[in-house]
Amino acid sequence: MEVIFILIAISLILAGSFLFLFFRAMKGGQFEDSHTPAIRILFDNEQKTKEKKVPSTKSK
């Protein structure tokens, strides 16, 4: 039955690594903005023309 200890160990390592990842993501500022990311994905890229555009704030 020891296999369950291994499974629990693996599960803990996995869950622990997710936790570590979560903290790193927190520190990296991944979750500071919980509003614009949801909206940003809705903007489709327009077909770009050859000319270099002057970068502007995206407001399609």
Added chain:
Amino acid sequence: MSGTTLEQFNYDNKIVKYFGVATVAWGLVGMLVGLIAAIQLFLPEANLGNPYTTFGRIRPLHTNAVIFAFVGNAIFAGIYYSMPRLLKAPMWSKALSWINFWGWQLIILLAAITLPLGITTSKEYAELEWPIDILIALVWVAFGANMIGTLIKRREKHMYVAIWFYLASFVTVAVLHIFNSLALPVSFLKSYSAYAGVQDALVQWWYGHNAVAFFLTTPFLGLMYYYLPKAANRPVYSYKLSIIHFWSLIFLYIWAGPHHLLYTALPEWAQVLGVVFSVMLIAPSWGGMVNGLLTLRGAWDKVRVDPVLKFMVVAVTAYGMATFEGPMLSLKNVNAIAHYTDWIVAHVHIGGLGWNGFFTFAMLYWLWPRMWKTNLYSTKLATTHFWMGTLGIIFYALPMYVAALTQSLMWKEFSEAGRLAYPNFLETVIQIVPMYMLRALGGLLYLSGAILMVYNLVKTAKQGSFQAEEADEAAALTPHKAEKGEFWHRAWERKPVFFTIMATVAILIGGAIEIIPTILVKSNVPTISSVQPYTPLELQGRDLYISHGCVGCHSQMIRPFRSETERYGEYSKAGEYVYDRPFLWGSKRTGPDLHRVGGKYPDSWHYHHMVDPQSMSPGSLMPPYPWMATNIMDHSNLPAKIKTLQKLGVPYPEGYEQQAHADLMVQAEQIVANLKSSGVEAMPESEIVALIAYLQRLGTDIKKTTASNP
């Protein structure tokens, strides 16, 4: 970011197209095979009288085709389209993308060849033999490396929630697959599991349930968070909720596996652990459903006209229903009724047909017009597909629920005299045959809808022009921080995801190599002294049983209920399974449990029953196995098998591989003599003799002891 120059790059649509087409093609194959299996369950003639198309092999072919070929390709298609767009970077390596594509198709092809040939480990959803397992691991890592490379090269600092889901899926599936597939090869196409009995069961369901979690759920939730807002043109209802439910979901899901083994010989505390986490899982699961459905607030008028959204709404609702049902089924008292019945089949199909199937259809209907720069050929056809599919799901699930409850109650029913009301298992099967017919009708409806979709997608592609590359531009990712003396590890430190994965892999590989062999060689399940290893002939019979997929219909695990001990005999003990590699407890009883079948019937009964089941049990649904009487078994692999099992700690005496074949012949001759006395002629080397030896051995070991069992 004024003043920064925008970088130009292209998204690769070609790979998405290939994965999309593969999704559709394999989807049809998988569903068709499923329909054949459904028909076989009320029409034994549909087994076609040969081993390759018999239910025991068709079922794993169906499950593998729909899970790994249909859903798997859909996952890749969805990720290869959405990930570059979310990160404003093309996939890291086109070579890896194509290795991923062709590698995956090769794996599917190998599965389609080996499973009908009976080359199988018999572990559910992990049936493929070890060489293919290694290939799966390699292709999966190629896919993961491609994702992580894209992450590193990303131009978008923020990782949208879908990306989190993709990553968790990749990491976890890799871990599960590697650990559940650990086995010692006997030959190129045969291996014995590294675990035995109870242990094997636990690892298998730790894997099996998480295959549902991290192959059928988390990737699709990731896809949902991209495609549903895109299709509705509304931002996701609550981005915060998506983050919270993501972390809680992946944390809880890992532990739920033992709920597949309630009331079995698995220790009580492990069962409780599984139940507790399974019940908790309803919260994060419903977080996902609520978030999906509420994203449509203010967009329900669109649902009325847009088939893509129609599919998505039903998909997310089906996800919610299945994830409500899951925790309910995990409650021990409910599980006592549902386990081994069609309820489980219904449950998995609400998830499979509803959640995975419908979401895949929605995604394809959404992708095709965009990649071919046109409109969908026919909204009406898509809507028709939607209604056919929905009816299909209803016609599938409801009869299954009725069948499950009917059969379960019949199994448990006692008469006033305290005897089983339905002592003949077959009665409970015949009772639900009409339900099986209705289920097949549901499957047919669902498949027909999918065929409509193929036509619609082909016509859509015909009227548009495929755009292989899509241009975009974005500013480069601003460096995270000014670096002092860049060192390779510094770069890693800035990549939490990559770092974690590397660390996880490092830890797990080391752990696996060191711990597993040391600990698992000796089993510590409560020992029963009279339990002995299988004799050579029984071993060959057992491998035949595995190869024919008998475990798909027959369990070998008697639960400690009076209704079961009355019907089958003494309940199953953990110690009885110490030499079972792989375990064969089963998860569905289409036929009776076989754990105590040994000694119950004469050899000749088994002979007739295998050659023509209906002759012994009129009305039986079991496929006939006439070839077993004439097929001669090749016993040349016996020494290799014995040696492999010795390595795994089975106490055959030293040098037994020399002796094995002689012992086998002695036992075979004995069975042949028994058959002869009942007027049946059989060759000692025929398959049927080996199978009879195994069946007659089942569950008999503990009867040799005086009752001193724990």
